[in-house]
Amino acid sequence: MGTVVVGYVPKAEGHAALVKGIEEAKLRGVKLVVVNSHRGGSEFDERAAGVAEQEMSKVKGLLDGSGVNYDLRQLVRGFEPAEDLASIAQESDAELIVIGLRRRSPVGKLILGSNAQRILLDAHCPVLAVKAD
Amino acid sequence: MGTVVVGYVPKAEGHAALVKGIEEAKLRGVKLVVVNSHRGGSEFDERAAGVAEQEMSKVKGLLDGSGVNYDLRQLVRGFEPAEDLASIAQESDAELIVIGLRRRSPVGKLILGSNAQRILLDAHCPVLAVKAD
Numbered sequence: 001m002g003t004v005v006v007g008y009v010p011k012a013e014g015h016a017a018l019v020k021g022i023e024e025a026k027l028r029g030v031k032l033v034v035v036n037s038h039r040g041g042s043e044f045d046e047r048a049a050g051v052a053e054q055e056m057s058k059v060k061g062l063l064d065g066s067g068v069n070y071d072l073r074q075l076v077r078g079f080e081p082a083e084d085l086a087s088i089a090q091e092s093d094a095e096l097i098v099i100g101l102r103r104r105s106p107v108g109k110l111i112l113g114s115n116a117q118r119i120l121l122d123a124h125c126p127v128l129a130v131k132a133d
Numbered sequence: 134m135g136t137v138v139v140g141y142v143p144k145a146e147g148h149a150a151l152v153k154g155i156e157e158a159k160l161r162g163v164k165l166v167v168v169n170s171h172r173g174g175s176e177f178d179e180r181a182a183g184v185a186e187q188e189m190s191k192v193k194g195l196l197d198g199s200g201v202n203y204d205l206r207q208l209v210r211g212f213e214p215a216e217d218l219a220s221i222a223q224e225s226d227a228e229l230i231v232i233g234l235r236r237r238s239p240v241g242k243l244i245l246g247s248n249a250q251r252i253l254l255d256a257h258c259p260v261l262a263v264k265a266d
Binding site for chain 2: 020027028101111112117120121126127128129130
């Protein structure tokens, strides 16, 4: 049996992906794997780690309330988020990857970021792209 | 109740999108709308129309055998395929659009074509991107 894997980011589009991922995991009756990946290195200090922890606790609250069987993976390592997501999707035998598409302020125009493009092209399973409201 | 809208093209990735669209419509218990759009104009003559008709009859066979409630829309008009798909998705109250991503021969490298990018960015509902095997 497969899984639904969500590429989470602490932004509106990441939240939209998470909400959709919960819905799809319920619909398919499979486990949800939520991946939040940060690149390590100098940008990621203790303060950033604390903020990330707070975000994850909110995500955990949402997941706990959803009734879905889930696995929350927080990764801080040197790879690109797209690589982390692709490798976890393969490990998890994903039948679906859910990602959020970014809205660029202030004009609100959408762009297809390089991470989204890489996931769409590299994924070994279908990729569902959602936008924030 | 929504629909699942498939952007069909008579290629391997279009077939993959159709097969996935049938699966998703069944899973969600909604109607499937299959859109095959050609640009009109000088490239589209009677011969091309005949070939398109043959393709559509194969598609119809697959749909008839699927048990899914469907609507097959063949469009020949002046708009870009991405525009046709987006407008039919809106008319049909789509909850999901399914598209196929193109594989570029002979190296088999995937590219994100301009149609796929426009659909991903312009769609008012989630877009599921699949690849041919």
